[in-house]
Amino acid sequence: MSKTVAGCIWACVLAASMVSWSQAPDLQSMDLVLRSVPDGPIAKINGQNIAKEEFISLYQTELLAVTSRVGSKNVDDRLRVETALHSLRTLLQHEILYQEAIKRKLAVSEKELDAQWKEAMTRLETTVERAGDKDLSEEDILKKAGKTREESRAELRKSLLIRKMRDQIAAEKKITVSDADVAGFYEKNKAEFKQPERIHIEQIFVAARKGPRDPDDPKKKEQARQKIEQALKRVQAGESFSAVAKAMSDAPDASKGGDMGMLPVTQLPPIYVKAAASMRPGDISGILESEYGFHFIRLVELASASDADPQKAHAFIRSLLMAQESDKAVAEFCQTTFDTPGAVEVYLQLEKTIATTPGLEGLLPDRNQQEAGPKKTGNRSASKPSDTEKKPESRAKKPVKP
Known part of the structure; x- marks a missing residue:
């Protein structure tokens, strides 16, 4: 152990x-x-x-x-x-x-x-x-x-x-x-060690509700929409994505500038994966709406599926x-x-x-x-x-x- x-x-x-x-x-x-x-x-x-x-x-x-x-x-x-x-x-x-x-x-x-x-x-x-x-x-x-x-x-x-x-x-x-045991296990389970497609994303998120079961509050939703629009305008005007995330994002990674790190697509929200599919590294998405609130992302890097490092x-x-x-x-x-x-x-x-x-x-x-x-x-x-x-x-x- x-x-x-x-x-x-x-x-x-x-x-x-x-x-x-x-x-x-x-x-x-x-x-x-x-x-x-x-x-x-x-x-x-x-x-x-x-x-x-x-x-x-x-x-x-x-x-x-x-x-x-x-x-x-x-x-x-x-x-x-x-x-x-x-x-x-x-x-x-x-x-x-x-x-x-x-x-x-x-x-x-x-x-x-x-x-x-x-x-x-x-x-x-x-x-x-x-x-x-x-x-x-x-x-x-x-x-x-x-x-x-x-x-x-x-x-x-x-x-x-x-x-x-x-x-x-x-x-x-x-x-x-x-070494033979290790090599044998690897050959038998090689498919399990393939690296899936991965995406490195930074996010800014503004909550409109605590969870999907919370009642919809039109006033809070509108306030969240206005806040995310302000955040997007600041980034589009040239302000650092990281600085805006630290100042305005409600996501847990706000303190890290919204950096989610490199993650398999299966671990990312589907709306992020869909948006990233039409983006190039450095691009900023438009505003994305989910059951939790409003988001936009910056694509940092894309990595295709590949074999794992042996x-x-x-x-x-x-x-x-x-x-x-x-x-x-x-x-x-x-x-x-x-x-x-x-x-x-x-x-x-x-x-x-x-x-x-x-x-x-x-x-x-x-x-x-x-x-x-x-x-x-x-x-x-x-x-x-x-x-x-x-x-x-x-x-x-x-x-x-x-």
Whole structure:
């Protein structure tokens, strides 16, 4: 695992809790997974509870990634359950690794923690800026997430200890990836590494409403139209695009002069792509209207679709294959705990949900292979995790372009 992965996971979960799901539907009333969450802990490993809040945060973060991948928030029940099983497995493994790290007396220095904290907060600032919140302090960001600085640093320290434990397991297994492995993977997945058409654009945006669901306000819309016209006139008169963007744009990148950077066309608003198709580098578009307000763009550069840089692709593939081998080693390491009677207790009622929801039967293991009776813990019935809960199948990892 790379040095920043643990911090990335922590930052993504924290960001999701304060940004992404603020506009999501009420999952508690519709999500069969969240209806399976108990009032108490989600699981217990060697007597240590895993809080339901940890599961909900990670599940919602991973579900958000799924909705982004499928292009819709209407995710079917099977995919929700598969996501939940993956989240549950991740939390169980993390707790096992954390306990082992403590047992081995691994430590995270204040210097390491400070460095990772700085990187994580930078990522969070970028995330909230993209969501429309600008110039937020560290205190503001943590307040939006409902976390104190001490709580957040403790969670980050735990994530870093887990990463160190993963690294130790990988080192003990002497995991390596050969040049032949890398080359073979590249040849089999060459199409996945093609660079799509990319466009470098600068934008100026004036909001007419906060979102497409907000009621249309003719007065505010007219004010926005007048403001964008003023901005365009200033640019056409020779004023720096960057200066006008900083002064007048409502876009998250206004502080950077409206520079969106070089992006694949699939990541840009369709109205920008359509406008850029008839432009040459240096051209300024006319005023474009969207459901959010008014825009105009400056085309900086166009890049045609092309093959990826083999050197960069190979570096990425090596990292990917190393991570996959490390995942296998970690799974093998954690299996010892899963196989220890009484070590792991799961209270999430996913098995019941799967059994009673049409179309999900295939996610259950063979009943003949399950243990006969549940163990009683207090007033709750907690059986040893079934194979479904302990070792949910990982979703296929499609190569991500470097």
